[in-house]
Amino acid sequence: MASRPLVLFLIAAGTVFGNSTGTFPPIGDVNLPVLYGLARWDSSYYLGIATGGYAVFQHGFSFRPLFPLIMRILYPLFPFVDVKSAEVLAGFSWNLVALGGTAVYLERSTRQLFGPGVANRALLLLAVFPSSFFFTVIYSEATYILFISAALYYLETRRVLVAGGLGFLAGLSRPEGFLVAIPFLVKVFFEDQKVRKLIAGLTVLASVPAFAVYAYTRTGNILAPFQSEASASKCTILCFFNNPVYEVATGVLPYTINLVAIVLAVIFVVRPLVRGTLSTKLFPYYLWAFVVLAVVFYSGEVLSLARFALVVPPVFWGQAEYSSTRPRFFHGLLIGYSIMLCLATILWVNWYPML
C-alpha cells in the first residue's frame, strides 16, 4: 500500500508533464484534476461496460464483468462529479481496498506455505514489480489478485468450498481466471478432502460457461466471449519474433520491461518444477503458474506480459524463496524492479507500446 502514493505521483506527473505522441491518449480524459491519468487504454472498456453494458463495444466480451459491476455499484457514492469521473474514483477506491485485502491474504497464505521471511519478501517484490501500477489504475488486476489470494488462503486453511467460490469470482474478473481451478484439481491427486476439492475446482471452471451464458442472453451467441478474445488485434511473442527488427526500430524501449519481467517470472516458476524440488503442497500452485505463464507468453500481447505475470503469486514466491539465502540478489531485484516500475508507470500513461 505504501508504494501507491509513488505510483499515483508518477501517473499524475506523466499525464500533466508528458507529451502525447499524436495518437495518444487513446481515450478522452475524464474531468478529474490530476487523477485523470488513471483511466487510459483498456480502462475505456471497463468504464463503458460499467455504465453502458457490453453492447457498447465490438470486443467488449473480452473483458470480464466483475470489476465493471463493482464500479457500477460504487460510482453513485461520488455524486459531486460527473458519471465518468465518479466511475474512475469508484474504481480507484475499490482498487485500494482490494490491494489492502490482497496484502492480508497473500501474506497469510505465503506465511503458511513458506514462513514469515518469504512472506515479507514476496509482498515487497509484488509492491515494486514493474507492472504493479496496474493495481492502481482502472484495470481489473487488483480485483483479480484479491480473489486469487483469498482463494489460495482458504484452500490452504481447508475451507475448500469458500475457496472455490472465490476462485469463481476470480474467473469473472479476468479471462485467465478460470485456470485457478488447476491447483484445486491437482490437489485431488495429492491431498485429502478430494471430493470438496473436486467440487471447488469445478466451481471455478463454471465461471467460463456462466459468462458464456450471460453473453448468450445479450447477443444470442454463446461463443461471443471466445470470438471476441480471438478477434482482438494484438502483437504476440510470435508477431514480435516474426519481425524483431521492425519492433525494435519503432520504439525506444520496445517491450524491454515486459520481456525482462516475464523472463524472470518464467525462470522462477519453471526452475523448481523442472528440478523436482517442490513439495506436494506447493506443486499444484507452481503447475498453475506454469500453465498461466505458458499461455500468456505464447498467446498474450507482448506489451502486457508483465501485467499477466503480476497476478500470479508463485512468481513472487519463487523469487522470494530464492532470495531468502541470497540477500544481495534480493536487494538487486528490489532496486531493479523499483526502477522499472517508475519507468513503466510513466511510459504507460502516454507511451504504453514502449513498455
Place this chain on the structure above:
Amino acid sequence: MPVLGISLPSVTLPGMRAMDVTSLRTPTYAESNPARILAENNWTLWNLGAGQGGFTLNYSESGLSLSGSLPPSSEPSAFSISRRLSVNLTEYPVMYMLVDVTPSAGYGIRFYSSRLGLETPLWSESDALNHRSGTGQSENIQVNMLRLTELNTGRIYDSTSSVTVYVERGASSESTPFSLQIKKFEFLDFPLVSASMLGSYHALYVGLGQIQQTPSLSLRSVQLQGRVNASIGTLIVAYFINGLFVYQGPVYSSTKTPVDLSISIALTSQSAKSFSDNLPRESAAIVLVTASGVLSQLTVEHVSLNYYSKVVETSPTTAKSRNGLLNDAFFFVVLPASVLILLYSQLKRTRARRTSSDSAPQTNARHGSTV
C-alpha cells in the same frame, strides 16, 4: 531455388487494402423520432452583459430580441447577453437554437460548466458555435454538445452552468446597427432504439466497433452498400464517425423508396466541426441522418474499410494457416504434454518419498532402532 521459394510466404507491396467488415457490424440501431425536448424558452432569464449600454433586450412569446448599434472602433467590438443554464448533457446531448442575426454582424454561442465553484469554458474560438456570420435569415443550429465540449476541452462534461450569446464586428469607422433574435432554444434527446423492424427514425447507425489503426496501416475511406427505406422527399446525409472525428459523405434525396445506397466517405478531408445528432454507441460507425423527412429501415449489403499500408506484408492467409498450426500444436500437444509430464514426475516422486518413509522405520527396526 524453387524449394526456398515455396517455403517463403507471398508478399503484398505497400498500397491500398480493402477489408470486408460486413460481418463485424453490430445490429443496426436508430434515433427514434420525434425527440424528447427540453425547452429553454423562458426568455426573461437572459441578462445584458455588465457595464455596457445602448442595447435593448426584448422578450416576447416568439423569442428574444437583442438590438442596438456597435459604435465606431479601431478594434473589433462585441456585446453579449447571458443566462444561467443547468442542463444535463447526458440526458439531453443535442443543443438546438433557431436564430436570426443581421448580416452586418457576426455572432457566437458559448457554454460554461461549473465544477467546485469554478466556471470552466466549454468553447473554443474555432468551434462550430463561434464567430459565425449573420445571414439575415433564420438559421437552425443543432450540435451534439458532448462531442463539442470534448473536442474543445479534451474532457467529458455532462452539464452546463451558463450560456453566453455575443454579437461581434471587426474594426470599423462607422457604427453598426444590428439585431439578433433567438426564436427557439432547446436541448434534444433522440433515444437510441433497435432498428431491426420498420419504424420512424431520425437517424440510422451501423456500428463498426473500434477501428484498428497502426503507424503502418491508416484508414483512408469507408464504403457501404445497401438500401434505405425513407419517406419521399427525405434528404439523407451520410457520416462516418471514428471517435470524435466526423466525416461527411454524400447527400441522398429520396425520390422513390427504397433508395439504393453506395456510400463512399473519404477520411482525407477535414473532420466536420459539429455533429447534429447522438454519437454512436461504438467508437466507429456509419450514420445516416435525415435533414428532412423520416427513415424507416436500412438494409446493409456490404461494408468495407480501405486502409493504406506503408509496409510490405506477408500473405495473411499463409501467416494465418501457419499460426493456426502453431496454435493447435501449442494448445493441444505441447502444453498438455508438459503438464502431464510434470504431473507424472511429481506423482512418481511423491510415491517414492512415501515408499522410502514407509520403509525407513522397518529398516531401522530390523537394525534394532526406531525413528
